Amino acid sequence: MTALTSDKADAGAALDFPIILSVDAMGGDAGPAVVVSGCSTSAKKNRDIGFILHGPEDELRRLVDRRKHLRGRCIIRDARDVVTMDDKPSHVVRNGKGTSMWSAVESVRAGEATVAVSCGNTGALMAVSMIRLRKLPGVNRPAIAVLWPSRNPQGFNVMLDVGADVRADATDLLRFALMGASYARNGMDLRRPRIGLLNVGTEEHKGRPELKEAFELIRDHADAAEFDFVGFVEGGDLPGDVADVIVTDGFTGNVAIKTGEGTATLIGELLREAFRFTPLSRLASVLAFTSMRRLKKRIDPRRVNGGVFLGLNGTVVKSHGGADSTGIAAAIKLAAQLAELGFNDKLAARIARAASAAEESKE
Amino acid sequence: MTALTSDKADAGAALDFPIILSVDAMGGDAGPAVVVSGCSTSAKKNRDIGFILHGPEDELRRLVDRRKHLRGRCIIRDARDVVTMDDKPSHVVRNGKGTSMWSAVESVRAGEATVAVSCGNTGALMAVSMIRLRKLPGVNRPAIAVLWPSRNPQGFNVMLDVGADVRADATDLLRFALMGASYARNGMDLRRPRIGLLNVGTEEHKGRPELKEAFELIRDHADAAEFDFVGFVEGGDLPGDVADVIVTDGFTGNVAIKTGEGTATLIGELLREAFRFTPLSRLASVLAFTSMRRLKKRIDPRRVNGGVFLGLNGTVVKSHGGADSTGIAAAIKLAAQLAELGFNDKLAARIARAASAAEESKE
Numbered sequence: 001m002t003a004l005t006s007d008k009a010d011a012g013a014a015l016d017f018p019i020i021l022s023v024d025a026m027g028g029d030a031g032p033a034v035v036v037s038g039c040s041t042s043a044k045k046n047r048d049i050g051f052i053l054h055g056p057e058d059e060l061r062r063l064v065d066r067r068k069h070l071r072g073r074c075i076i077r078d079a080r081d082v083v084t085m086d087d088k089p090s091h092v093v094r095n096g097k098g099t100s101m102w103s104a105v106e107s108v109r110a111g112e113a114t115v116a117v118s119c120g121n122t123g124a125l126m127a128v129s130m131i132r133l134r135k136l137p138g139v140n141r142p143a144i145a146v147l148w149p150s151r152n153p154q155g156f157n158v159m160l161d162v163g164a165d166v167r168a169d170a171t172d173l174l175r176f177a178l179m180g181a182s183y184a185r186n187g188m189d190l191r192r193p194r195i196g197l198l199n200v201g202t203e204e205h206k207g208r209p210e211l212k213e214a215f216e217l218i219r220d221h222a223d224a225a226e227f228d229f230v231g232f233v234e235g236g237d238l239p240g241d242v243a244d245v246i247v248t249d250g251f252t253g254n255v256a257i258k259t260g261e262g263t264a265t266l267i268g269e270l271l272r273e274a275f276r277f278t279p280l281s282r283l284a285s286v287l288a289f290t291s292m293r294r295l296k297k298r299i300d301p302r303r304v305n306g307g308v309f310l311g312l313n314g315t316v317v318k319s320h321g322g323a324d325s326t327g328i329a330a331a332i333k334l335a336a337q338l339a340e341l342g343f344n345d346k347l348a349a350r351i352a353r354a355a356s357a358a359e360e361s362k363e
Numbered sequence: 364m365t366a367l368t369s370d371k372a373d374a375g376a377a378l379d380f381p382i383i384l385s386v387d388a389m390g391g392d393a394g395p396a397v398v399v400s401g402c403s404t405s406a407k408k409n410r411d412i413g414f415i416l417h418g419p420e421d422e423l424r425r426l427v428d429r430r431k432h433l434r435g436r437c438i439i440r441d442a443r444d445v446v447t448m449d450d451k452p453s454h455v456v457r458n459g460k461g462t463s464m465w466s467a468v469e470s471v472r473a474g475e476a477t478v479a480v481s482c483g484n485t486g487a488l489m490a491v492s493m494i495r496l497r498k499l500p501g502v503n504r505p506a507i508a509v510l511w512p513s514r515n516p517q518g519f520n521v522m523l524d525v526g527a528d529v530r531a532d533a534t535d536l537l538r539f540a541l542m543g544a545s546y547a548r549n550g551m552d553l554r555r556p557r558i559g560l561l562n563v564g565t566e567e568h569k570g571r572p573e574l575k576e577a578f579e580l581i582r583d584h585a586d587a588a589e590f591d592f593v594g595f596v597e598g599g600d601l602p603g604d605v606a607d608v609i610v611t612d613g614f615t616g617n618v619a620i621k622t623g624e625g626t627a628t629l630i631g632e633l634l635r636e637a638f639r640f641t642p643l644s645r646l647a648s649v650l651a652f653t654s655m656r657r658l659k660k661r662i663d664p665r666r667v668n669g670g671v672f673l674g675l676n677g678t679v680v681k682s683h684g685g686a687d688s689t690g691i692a693a694a695i696k697l698a699a700q701l702a703e704l705g706f707n708d709k710l711a712a713r714i715a716r717a718a719s720a721a722e723e724s725k726e
Contacts, residue, residue, distance in 0.1 A: 166571050200617040208529050235621025239629040254563040256622040258598025263623040266602040
């Protein structure tokens with residue numbers, strides 16, 4: 001009865017680590033072995049993390065027992081059901097109580113863990129997170145923020161929303177700016193992030209009416225919220241260095257990141273083809289191996305794996321469904337950093353201050 | 364008096380060529396020399412093209428006289444004013460009669476030329492084109508279509524609208540589908556183009572309400588308009604091979620192409636950096652030179668230079684403001700192809716048929 005014994009050893013007391021993360025072991029394309037492997041990599045690198053793992057207990061127990069870095073650092077929560085990529089969010093909200101995803105979010109709601117990590121279905125994860133964690137006071141629409149390779153010294157820009165909701169009015173866009181600034185401050189260590197509002201041109205008269213309204217709202221909040229507003233930016237500025245945080249609605253943001261990812265992937269494929277074309281180019285590819293690997297690392301989507309759900313009572317990190325253990329470890333690293341900094345409390349305080357400032361200015 | 368003599372030689376009679384293009388020689392970042400050079404390259408390759416060039420006569424005359432391939436193939440229309448990149452479209456519509464851009468569009472309106480080409484300010488060019496050429500019957504919003512490097516056998520996909528207007532309702536999106544199908548048929552020689560509607564997911568229940576409505580409208584017109592409707596597509600399908608034509612509103616389309624271009628440019632820069640990094644990688648870059656050049660050519664934005672304004676009584680090709688003579692030549696080649704095929708007449712007929720079919724189905 002190895003399972004039972006180790007169960008007791010691990011779960012008898014609460015985990016005593018500075019950072020507790022709740023990890024949905026199921027729902028990724030590659031299965032739980034890859035998730036447990038990613039946890040093990042993270043555990044080796046950061047001794048402060050303890051894990052609550054959610055999924056079928058016997059299977060997870062076997063996987064965890066093989067990893068020495070996870071010894072004494074995991075609690076396993078048995079959850080038999082799995083949310084699939086095809087499940088509709090509304091279906092999961094009604095029938096998903098037995099799933100590993102639900103259980104993972106529940107640990108954050110109950111205060112056992114600070115941040116939840118899941119590779120599962122984004123729509124379902126957002127729906128379950130909304131239902132269980134609820135929105136922060138002052139937030140109408142939560143947002144998903146991602147990191148995007150850029151020319152900035154920090155190597156990445158933040159973009160939000162990339163798909164929590166297909167709509168956003170001017171007030172939502174202001175809150176995205178506040179949340180994005182908090183995220184850049186905590187996740188990328190920028191004291192005074194530069195915020196840009198995505199539009200089809202940089203002139204003030206351009207774009208949709210809600211964008212002109214949002215322009216003024218964000219500009220008026222910049223000083224109090226300690227960010228710089230650089231005004232309208234264009235799609236080309238997403239990988240650029242004029243802003244650290246790009247604010248847009250979830251429809252536009254989703255199309256933009258997928259177009260960027262798709263273009264990068266196509267170039268990568270064509271590059272590999274080009275190098276295979278002649279004996280000379282094959283030789284070149286051998287000589288260029290180290291340089292190419294450095295480049296690949298610089299723009300590797302796995303290194304920035306993790307969309308963060310902002311605007312809820314608790315932080316949820318969405319890892320890519322197709323993530324391998326390197327990708328999972330990157331998502332866990334991000335989750336640990338946000339947990340360590342008390343990110344969500346700071347974000348909540350920031351939103352509350354902005355809301356009360358807005359109330360005062362109305363009086 | 365070389366200028367006067369050649370003036371008479373060229374302009375005494377109308378140009379007798381199968382294809383007459385109207386070219387705005389001004390407004391590009393690099394000035395008229397580059398535009399005339401691009402015309403000369405095109406003239407050399409295609410003996411069927413005659414040009415009406417618009418700009419300051421003396422300057423253009425000097426430039427044209429230096430090019431033997433342009434001898435007897437150009438009429439020059441004197442236009443002293445130039446639309447700058449900073450001019451507001453509304454200002455140009457009110458005060459732009461003396462500009463080379465206005466004059467170039469006017470030649471199409473008057474029936475002297477089939478297609479106009481300009482590197483100038485996009486917003487102003489669209490505004491002048493709308494005012495002078497007017498919309499085709501049945502078209503509410505014109506659209507700008509671009510070619511995008513893709514995995515498809517033809518090497519490119521069509522996307523529209525990329526910025527004629529920031530809005531589009533379901534009926535506009537249907538017309539974009541009809542116009543995009545015509546463009547793919549004539550510009551890319553696809554008998555039965557596959558049309559995709561850009562959304563944040565491929566499931567039918569996803570996205571904004573106008574997209575669900577457009578989905579049904581486009582599906583219902585597919586057979587009569589001889590295209591295949593592949594349903595919703597995502598940003599990642601823009602460079603992909605599931606659709607030949609991607610339909611979206613001008614706001615989303617504009618952000619998407621600029622994000623894709625920006626990402627491709629960043630990767631190109633990082634690639635060059637990577638190759639400079641070590642002596643070994645510098646050697647590799649020499650060996651890989653031919654392969655890299657082949658790749659560069661494959662995704663070179665200059666080769667697909669030319670946004671096409673669709674939905675007007677006449678075709679206008681917008682070349683990139685920063686285009687060099689290779690880029691100009693590509694835009695002229697596209698313009699010549701569309702002129703030769705009688706593209707705009709076919710497009711007009713297609714729209715008219717769809718409109719009358721819609722009327723009939725209402726009866």
